[in-house]
Amino acid sequence: MTTLLVIAKEPRPGRVKTRLTPPYTPVQAAALAEAALADTLATVAASSARRRILVLDGAPGDWLPAGIEVVPQAAGGLDERIAAAFSLCRGPALLIGMDTPQVTPELLGPALEPGPGDGADAWFGPATDGGFWALGLTRPDPGLVLGVPMSTPHTGTAQRDRLIAAGLSVRDLPELRDVDTARDARLVAADAPAGRFAALVTGLASAGVR
Template sequence: MTSPTTTLLVIAKEPVPGRVKTRLTPPFTPADAARLAEAALADTLRTVRALPARRRVLVLEGRPGPWLPPGIDVVPQCAGGLDERLAAAFESCTGPTLLVGMDTPQITPALLAPVLGPAGWDACDAWFGPADDGGFWALGFAAPESAPPDLIRGVPMSAPETGAVQRGRLVRAGFTVRDLPPLRDVDSAADAEYVASAAPDGRFAATLRRLTPVGAR
């Protein structure tokens, strides 16, 4: 059996009220939005722990809390926009590296198996997971240490064209790109309901079921 070769990165914010999932307020309170963010992060990290990896790293803005499971290294995010923070996260790695966010708690080991299987990086320079809102939920490089410095920097983040611009840069750089299935990010209350229905047994879904939107109280 071969040893795992891929580093898994999760980029996230500390789930602090008023700083995370602000587009969920309203209908949820800032405290409830933070609870949902914590649950989404916990589900994501649980999946990452179940995957074969050379190293598992949480690239965190803020401080770790009791929600952090064992077996996950923590490194701080750098300053700057999200494009700068993503680029810096990859620049700290060598060898195959896959990054996911905390906005898709419905990810499963089966979903990421094509990347992490024995043929995951054969004839492949990059992996790309598009998001339904036009962004992306996963990005991976076979050799991030050899990627051009401007491959991520300057990509407009949180915009309808984010994913298209990022994937276009990969192709123009001459990378062979393989795609993961599109997923829906948790940005709005409707997104939260959709994702919870897609992963009804997770902590995110359980947390959402316990919460009551402000207008319904």
């Protein structure tokens, strides 16, 4: 049974989703970040994971559902923080972020409960911006992440290449769009209209914020 990790920032104005401003104000951008995180955690809570951990930069709020552990993020760059999150696990682990509120338990299912004879050593979820939204390791090894350049158009390729170079058998999850810009927010909301994130995007658009 797999541990499901979510790496996230506390949704505070001026600290999250700054690329949404403009057209959104810092307060609106933080509200969108909170909605995205809440939708993500609802999926995590509904998943088949054995253990659910939020690796958080900041303090939890009323958006945190029951049944999810909270641990502080390590210091350092994103590669160091992801590596430290994997070091919390002694068995298979899948890490996702807070930027894909359209994620569902069904999307995570193959990595959480591989089918008979699957034999994957790693699971990789590419993002449309060139990064990745999910990384799963059957045997968590921080060294598989440390030193990978983060937040570039080639991050996903570099991370997947690192896994292959280590001799791992890699299975791919579907490509998803991260919410980085206002256009991303609109597209993700249209793709997953039933969530809290989509409701907020729609409400802000009705108020003239697009």
